[in-house]
Amino acid sequence: MKGEDRPIYLDHNASTPVLPEVVESMLPYLREQFGNPSSSHPYGRAALEGIQNAREQVAGLLGCEADEVIFTSGGTESNNLAIRGVAAGRGDRRHIVTTVIEHPATANPCRQLEREGWRVTWLAVDGTGRARVDEALRAVGGDTALVTVMHANNEVGTIQPVEEIARAARARGALVHTDAAQSAGKVPTEVEQLGVDLLSVAGHKLYAPKGVGALYVRRGTPLQPLLRGAGHERGYRPGTENVASIVGLGRACEIARRDMEAEASRVRALRDLLHERLRAEIAGIELNGHPTERLPNTLNVRFPGVRGSAVLAGAAEVAAATGSACHEGGEAPSAVLTAMGLDAEPALGAVRLSLGRSTTAGQVSRAAEALIRAWAAARG
Numbered sequence: 001m002k003g004e005d006r007p008i009y010l011d012h013n014a015s016t017p018v019l020p021e022v023v024e025s026m027l028p029y030l031r032e033q034f035g036n037p038s039s040s041h042p043y044g045r046a047a048l049e050g051i052q053n054a055r056e057q058v059a060g061l062l063g064c065e066a067d068e069v070i071f072t073s074g075g076t077e078s079n080n081l082a083i084r085g086v087a088a089g090r091g092d093r094r095h096i097v098t099t100v101i102e103h104p105a106t107a108n109p110c111r112q113l114e115r116e117g118w119r120v121t122w123l124a125v126d127g128t129g130r131a132r133v134d135e136a137l138r139a140v141g142g143d144t145a146l147v148t149v150m151h152a153n154n155e156v157g158t159i160q161p162v163e164e165i166a167r168a169a170r171a172r173g174a175l176v177h178t179d180a181a182q183s184a185g186k187v188p189t190e191v192e193q194l195g196v197d198l199l200s201v202a203g204h205k206l207y208a209p210k211g212v213g214a215l216y217v218r219r220g221t222p223l224q225p226l227l228r229g230a231g232h233e234r235g236y237r238p239g240t241e242n243v244a245s246i247v248g249l250g251r252a253c254e255i256a257r258r259d260m261e262a263e264a265s266r267v268r269a270l271r272d273l274l275h276e277r278l279r280a281e282i283a284g285i286e287l288n289g290h291p292t293e294r295l296p297n298t299l300n301v302r303f304p305g306v307r308g309s310a311v312l313a314g315a316a317e318v319a320a321a322t323g324s325a326c327h328e329g330g331e332a333p334s335a336v337l338t339a340m341g342l343d344a345e346p347a348l349g350a351v352r353l354s355l356g357r358s359t360t361a362g363q364v365s366r367a368a369e370a371l372i373r374a375w376a377a378a379r380g
Contacts, residue, residue, distance in 0.1 A: 007319040008363045008370075012297060012356035013154050013182060014321060018248065019207040019357070025251040026209070029244035037241055038232070047243045054250025058214050061253040062199060063190030065219070070233045071246050074213040075181040075202030076105040079148075081215055081226055081236065082177040082198040083109040086146045087118065089222035090175070093145035097169070099123045099131045099160075100339045102150055106179050110148070119143075127341050128290040129158035136165045144174040151194070152183040155323045155336045155352055156289030157298025159187065166195035175221060181205050181213075185256030186264060186295050197221050201253075203245065207357065208252035212245035267355050268296035270364050274353060275299050277368035282375055288337060288350055297356060302342075302349040306378040307331065311351055314374030318367045321352050 009017075029050055035043025037051055051071070059066040072078045083096070083106065098110050100122045114120045121139040123131045131149060140147060147169040152159045166176040177198040180189045184199075185206035191199055198221065203212040217223055217236065229238025278285055284304035300323075303311050308322040309331060323334025333347035353367070 007317055008367045010320045010353045013354035015204045016207045018209055022248045022251045026244040026248040029247050050247045054246045057250035057254040061257045062216050064216055068216055070215045070236045072213045075200050078200035078213045078215040079105040079179055080109050085223040086175055088224035090145040093143050095119045095143045097121045097139045097147040099149055101125055101336045129153055129156045129340050131160055133161050133164045137168045140169045140172050140174050146175045148177040150179040152295050154182045156300040157295035158290040159293045162194050191216055203249040206252050206256050208249040209245045212249045264296040271299050271355055274364045274368055281372045297354050299353045302346055303375050307348045308351040310378040311374045314377050315370040317370040323350055
């Protein structure tokens with residue numbers, strides 16, 4: 001696809017394009033600086049310097065020390081290392097608290113621990129997709145090893161009350177992890193403000209390459225590695241580092257930190273413009289998610305009387321997503337939306353529209369027109 005043939009990309013919560021500045025930062029490590037960072041000669045030292053600089057850049061975004069940043073292959077590995085690593089490091093406590101709307105990269109490790117005899121408490125959410133703080137606090141007890149609550153939901157964008165939950169959980173001796181794959185780079189994710197012990201970052205959600213991520217690990221956190229090998233990444237993540245992608249992640253974090261406030265304001269205005277255009281022409285369209293405590297780029301709406309998949313099929317000019325799962329028997333509604341209390345049929349009308357750095361006002365206008373036309377055609 002080239003130029004005007006490319007659909008308007010409104011699926012940034014699924015993946016983001018790699019920024020040109022990020023690509024430029026990576027190129028030397030794909031060409032002349034190709035050494036193994038564990039080597040002591042100049043090629044190795046140059047690669048190691050690139051990793052050390054990236055570690056500082058990621059730490060700058062998270063407000064932590066550089067030696068508290070562990071590089072991984074992405075958000076899934078970071079979540080697994082946090083959850084299963086803490087489980088292995090805290091054998092005296094065998095209880096985990098999480099929510100029913102976590103990404104599978106968090107939910108499935110928790111389910112595996114259940115199968116291994118751990119007790120897991122699955123917190124419900126309210127109609128806006130937020131966990132209830134009072135329920136979370138009642139769930140944490142003396143046997144709780146870890147509380148893991150995503151910072152922002154990938155489908156509806158709702159931001160969780162992580163700070164309040166973390167404060168009480170840590171006072172009771174529990175460790176706290178948050179999956180910040182969707183929020184890092186979009187809203188502040190300073191670890192001291194959030195009060196967390198572990199925080200996951202996914203590179204391809206903030207304009208870095210796929211296949212790279214990071215895990216913040218507070219000093220002193222009892223964490224065991226999932227893999228065994230040499231002593232890379234302080235022994236938490238063995239294997240020769242993916243130098244070029246790590247450098248790209250660092251540069252992306254630096255850019256995100258620099259531009260966050262201005263970009264959040266810009267994209268929020270475009271998101272709200274898109275919402276208003278849809279509301280003006282589609283009676284009965286409804287917002288999914290919290291009206292204010294929500295990622296600035298995320299608009300999840302349910303179209304009345306039709307399925308979201310039909311709307312997107314009719315709006316070929318728009319690249320977006322539904323939260324529905326397709327299978328042989330048809331479509332299943334989003335588990336996140338049903339957990340928020342929606343019945344199956346309205347939930348199937350949902351479409352997630354997630355904007356990004358390249359989204360323009362003109363694109364928003366054209367996308368709104370295409371979605372409105374597609375909804376009207378689907379209604380028949």
